[in-house]
Amino acid sequence: MWRRVALLSPMISSSSRSLMLKQAASGLKVGESLSTDIIHPEERVSPPKEKAPFITFVLGGPGSGKGTQCEKIVETFGLQHLSAGDLLRREIAMHTDNGDMILNLIKDGKIVPSEVTVKLIQKELESSDSRKFLIDGFPRTEENRVAFERIIRADPDVVLFFDCPEEEMVKRVLNRNQGRIDDNITTMKKRLKIFNALNRPVIDYYKNKGKLYTINAVGTVDDIFQHVLPIFNSFEQLKEGSHVNPQSHLGPSLVENSS
């Protein structure tokens, strides 16, 4: 579990980490007392080097098909899907302390404070046994992005951007039929404005870092997935343990890595 990865957990201070390591080295369980605090360099144990988890951010306007493509990626490559929107909607459904605040923001097409969303994502990451994640609908703002870096202390390996014309996104959202409070034309117009103002800078940020894969999100679900496949196929660590043997039907030239 991620919880065990001291390197990625800002909640474990370096001093308590070193205490835990000393205790592990001496055969004591965490929590049992240690008689001395002095440890000689030659006695130091290195922490086991766990590989950082593989993180994909999935970006795109409302209705661009993020959730739909995530389902297909999960089926093929076995990544764990974390939808920021689903996590927030779960807070509303569970009537948590933040539930009403989240409901009002979502109804109005606005973005929930980053701290709230990142903490929800953090809980999921830390309680998961998976080592590869699809974080869908996040980061939606530069503030989201910076909060993730500060709290989770990790960077994405891949950033997918499903590029879809507004007209098509509006059509899809109005036909989504999932009973969502924000699937109406008034909220959708607000969401598109916020997407253009706040999500575009995040997309540009990852483009400049060479991590952005822009995918034309118009076409059938299967056609679009054919453009997603080669991206994930190019990462060896995703092939191990994937649910099916992923076949790449397209050459990489059809995927635009906008670096």
Ligand SMILES: Nc1ncnc2c1ncn2[C@@H]1O[C@H](COP(=O)(O)OP(=O)(O)O)[C@@H](O)[C@H]1O
């Ligand atoms: N390629 C596509 N063509 C037509 N409709 C699509 C396509 N991909 C998804 N949809 C539909 O559009 C709606 C929005 O898709 P969804 O995956 O929820 O988008 P997002 O998560 O980006 O908001 C859903 O009803 C979905 O079934």
Ligand SMILES: Nc1ccn([C@H]2C[C@H](O)[C@@H](COP(=O)(O)OP(=O)(O)O)O2)c(=O)n1
């Ligand atoms: N990082 C995020 C993700 C979603 N939200 C809120 C605001 C969004 O309009 C809603 C719905 O997000 P969701 O990703 O489910 O929406 P779409 O699938 O793109 O239609 O949740 C947020 O405040 N911050």
Ligand SMILES: [Mg+2]
């Ligand atoms: Mg979605």
